Amino acid sequence: MTSPGWPAAFSGVRLHVVSGKGGTGKTTAAAALALALATGGKRTLLIEVEGRQGITRVFDTAPLPYEERRIAVAPGGGEVRALAIDAEAALLEYFEMFYRLGMAGRTLRRMGAIEFATTLAPGLRDVLLTGKVKECVTRTGRDGRYVYDAVVLDAPPTGRVVTFLDVTRAMADLAKAGPIHSQADGVVQLLHSPQTAVHLVTLLEDLPVTETLNTVRELDAADLRAGALIINKVREQWLPDRSVAPAADGRIDTARVRNGLAAAGLDLPAEVVDGLVAETVEHAVRVAAEAAALARLDSELAEPMPRLELPHLLGGVDLGSLYELAEALVAQGVHVRQTSGASA
Template structure:
């Protein structure tokens, strides 16, 4: 029995809906009596938009109850505050932290040396994952991170390896090593969100290879926004357009002959899309990872849709 996965990193190509999937996963994992934390690291306030609440402050606050009855907390990390926090926590800098800000050191850290931002974000997430309450148990049963896109996620997660090389001694070195130990452990899984389209699938395959090369644990491939295939009979080798028009007429449609071409065009495009999707499914299957599919939400990712996705995700082990 492998240890329970407690840190779920959700990444995906831009436009695949990774924030939505991360939120749905945090809901799904919040079973009765459990507590999950959903962390946003890119400062877009996408979580607040999804949950239809005001912008999240930099604090962990309860945002929802999962379909299983557990609590979901959310945190939008503010890099500058995280840095001051971090300095305070590890070095008890007090007023010196404010001084650092005044002379521009914080600007330096969060913009010019943006690698440090990644250090802070991964550090904060690992801290939340490892945090224990007064009873000695973990404060959060699971932490779900809405991570940077696939093209950047390996570097993002691996930043502490680089830091450990740069800062060869001292507390930052040790902190960086500790974070990497968590990220590379069996407690962590990196899930990649994709669509059934060529470029996102290609990027997913590349991402999986990069993560594996960096010894980061790859979890599940989530295929998002899967459109329901339309049920229907197989077509014959040819179509009799007059018969088709007659059928449309018999169903009470007006000007059926003018509908024949557009309908056949749409049918052909549908069939082509389906066969492209089949090819993409095969590519994903070849990755040797669990693949889960989520349906396209007809009304967009609103709160009701989010819960529907969460119920779907609950059907699987994560």
């Protein structure tokens, strides 16, 4: 079953991976989560790895280069920075960090060797991306404190998120020694530790719920920690619970509705009343379907999962409404614990 709210155990998570079926709004949810975690003077980093520049569209900013840039100020003096990780740039950085091949790496780039390498070993791209994520999560400043209080990763969709997160384990097994092994082993330890949680965004519809349940099982099989279910586009229920089933079946007394409106001083044409009744039936059908989807999540989850809800916003998402979503998450207990350094 699911339980509303953000558990205390999540306050110590440093890497929040956000995934979801395409169309569920995972990038918007990741952005709202980064803002919520930055509330109260914290610093968070929001990372994307798919090359879509989705973060820039949500925050209405210029395309992100391969560098960390501040894109938003959170309530209470916090800030959100963003990074779009490019696999080729990450490989060049890797060459320089571990092999001191700065100039040689740039020569390889001109020769097309990097594209060749990532094509020859497709998993290498994901290793580079997760390696950079790990570096951001564990980076400390001169004072020994973590540079970021939390990192939020806008991850690939649920259909491939487990493969993306677990590819480094295979690479660590292939490379038995040296910098590649050490780097891969460090990524594996982070992703499979209590410092990481994989949050899944869903809508209360059949296909997203099915994919969410399948992904929870895949995460469990891969020994990756499932985080919260983030239910997106939750709409207010207008009808009392007792009226939902009859209305969904079309059992509405139109004459009674018309008389009630007239008693309230609203003398509406018959076609307007009929339209209101039709809207009520449509609303009741949706409420009943969403209740059934939530009941399915509760009944088919092997272990309880925390549940967060994001309200449905009329007119789409802009920067102002993104803050509304973040505020909704904070109201449900989302926060990050201040950490003192690499040993915290």
